[in-house]
Amino acid sequence: MEDYIVSARKYRPTTFQSVVGQKSLTTTLKNAIRNNKLAHAYLFCGPRGVGKTTCARIFAKTINCFNPTPEGDACNACESCVAFNEQRSYNIHELDAASNNSVDDIRSLIEQVRIPPQIGKYKVYIIDEVHMLSQSAFNAFLKTLEEPPHHAIFVLATTEKHKILPTILSRCQIYDFSRISINDMVDHLEYVARQEGVTAEKEALNVIAQKADGGMRDALSIFDQVVSFTGGNITYKAVIENLNVLDYEYYFKILDAILQDKVGNSMLILSEILEKGFDGQHIISGLASFFRDLLVAKDPQTIVLFEVGDAVKDKYLNFAARCDNKFLYKAIELSNTCDLNYRASRNKRLLSELLLIQLCQLNSPEENDEEDKKKTVIKSIAADTTVFEQPKTTVPTQQTPISSSAVTQNPQPAVKAVPKNVMSVSLKNPAGHQEEKKPDVAKQTQLDIVTPFSPLDLHEAWRRYAETLSEKIHLKNTMLNNLPALKENYRIEVLVYNPQQEQALKDEIISLAEFLRKELKNTSIIIDVSITEENTKKLAYTDKEKFELLVSKNESLSSLVKEFKLRLD
Numbered sequence: 001m002e003d004y005i006v007s008a009r010k011y012r013p014t015t016f017q018s019v020v021g022q023k024s025l026t027t028t029l030k031n032a033i034r035n036n037k038l039a040h041a042y043l044f045c046g047p048r049g050v051g052k053t054t055c056a057r058i059f060a061k062t063i064n065c066f067n068p069t070p071e072g073d074a075c076n077a078c079e080s081c082v083a084f085n086e087q088r089s090y091n092i093h094e095l096d097a098a099s100n101n102s103v104d105d106i107r108s109l110i111e112q113v114r115i116p117p118q119i120g121k122y123k124v125y126i127i128d129e130v131h132m133l134s135q136s137a138f139n140a141f142l143k144t145l146e147e148p149p150h151h152a153i154f155v156l157a158t159t160e161k162h163k164i165l166p167t168i169l170s171r172c173q174i175y176d177f178s179r180i181s182i183n184d185m186v187d188h189l190e191y192v193a194r195q196e197g198v199t200a201e202k203e204a205l206n207v208i209a210q211k212a213d214g215g216m217r218d219a220l221s222i223f224d225q226v227v228s229f230t231g232g233n234i235t236y237k238a239v240i241e242n243l244n245v246l247d248y249e250y251y252f253k254i255l256d257a258i259l260q261d262k263v264g265n266s267m268l269i270l271s272e273i274l275e276k277g278f279d280g281q282h283i284i285s286g287l288a289s290f291f292r293d294l295l296v297a298k299d300p301q302t303i304v305l306f307e308v309g310d311a312v313k314d315k316y317l318n319f320a321a322r323c324d325n326k327f328l329y330k331a332i333e334l335s336n337t338c339d340l341n342y343r344a345s346r347n348k349r350l351l352s353e354l355l356l357i358q359l360c361q362l363n364s365p366e367e368n369d370e371e372d373k374k375k376t377v378i379k380s381i382a383a384d385t386t387v388f389e390q391p392k393t394t395v396p397t398q399q400t401p402i403s404s405s406a407v408t409q410n411p412q413p414a415v416k417a418v419p420k421n422v423m424s425v426s427l428k429n430p431a432g433h434q435e436e437k438k439p440d441v442a443k444q445t446q447l448d449i450v451t452p453f454s455p456l457d458l459h460e461a462w463r464r465y466a467e468t469l470s471e472k473i474h475l476k477n478t479m480l481n482n483l484p485a486l487k488e489n490y491r492i493e494v495l496v497y498n499p500q501q502e503q504a505l506k507d508e509i510i511s512l513a514e515f516l517r518k519e520l521k522n523t524s525i526i527i528d529v530s531i532t533e534e535n536t537k538k539l540a541y542t543d544k545e546k547f548e549l550l551v552s553k554n555e556s557l558s559s560l561v562k563e564f565k566l567r568l569d
């Protein structure tokens, strides 16, 4: 390993064919060369390390090649190509504008532009980080760019396209380089590893690619670092230690604890990770992604989105088989909410632990027992179709289903108490929601079907209904923009912004409630519509209110009032 050459340099592509992850762009360039449609100026934009300069060099070599291949690649054998490959061609000039950005630098470049090439057809001038040129250098350069000699081609490269003057942009053919995908990077790293006689686990290369965030050059330099650290045997374990990446094994351990309802264990694992110096939010967002990956792994159709080595894939598959979809939906939702609240939280550790407790509860036996009970009740009703068909009619004539609370704390006795053929209307609970805690068998609705559902299920059904409202476009938008919250006892709370929206929703509420009850197989659903508290406060009617509203937006107003002794009448 003594004469180790930096991989980023050694494996710099020498043909368009070997450029990683920029297929459509290199194809366009090749076509332009093949059809002899060359522009005098190109602008290559894109993040660092994605192949801008490399492509510029290949481009310069290719257009000077004496024997280009039919596909439009350089032959790499002719005099010109060899000179290029040995970095002694006079037909390519590179200027790094980050360090040479003065007028003098540009002037000496312009001097050279006049001299035609001795061999080959074109002289190519690559100006890297062109946005760094000083204003006067830019101006000096612009003249040359306007009237270049026919043998001169400029390739300007930049990571910050928005800083390029419009006068320059309008004179260039623009190529946008994209970030390189993880898969493309892993493939290329595998190739480099093979060439170097280095063994590498796919998961390890995956971690490197993720760490490099779309830049091949970074990926290769991390690769080199890991090679020297591991002595040529790149394992997942070595990589995460060397790069300080959180081991996904921890997530499997946490999930295992959750699935066994071992809150304490999951907290100990969290504590272990935190002690290793990982950031709490990083752990939480990682956990959310982990649940998402499990969901992806569950479905044979989406598993292709999931590019890891076989050993890890098996592990995901095994764990995914232990989780039902509902658990995963809720787990993603809970961890995502925790992630969103993390920054604002004062006790971040507690918030993280609370998440673990909630996750454990999703799977705790008591929870399941309760659900099972509900399920059996539903089943027994569902089995008898004459009964099952009827719930729609239980609230047929009520003007305000908002108040039609169907109390279903404990549906079992209710179902037993009532003969099937009594299709009674659901009873009102005049005392409102306060009494719901104390289920009263006599007051209970006889034909309740109470299938538990998640807020996600609710949102989906809600959207489906909204999509049917093509005639009532305002209401549709109101519904899509104001997703309901699921409260206790299947009460659904919708907050809207103004009285018009409130009225429109209330006018729709009977059929909406009926729809949701049917879709979610839950007759207990009731809908509450109200205007957000924020807005009821913020609607300013009087001058004083208007003034206060303005002050809340700009505090200095009140000092102005004091200063100038103003008052409102």
Ligand SMILES: [Zn+2]
Pocket (backbone or CB within 6 Å): 064, 065, 066, 067, 068, 074, 075, 076, 077, 078, 079, 080, 081, 082
């Ligand atoms: Zn050649």
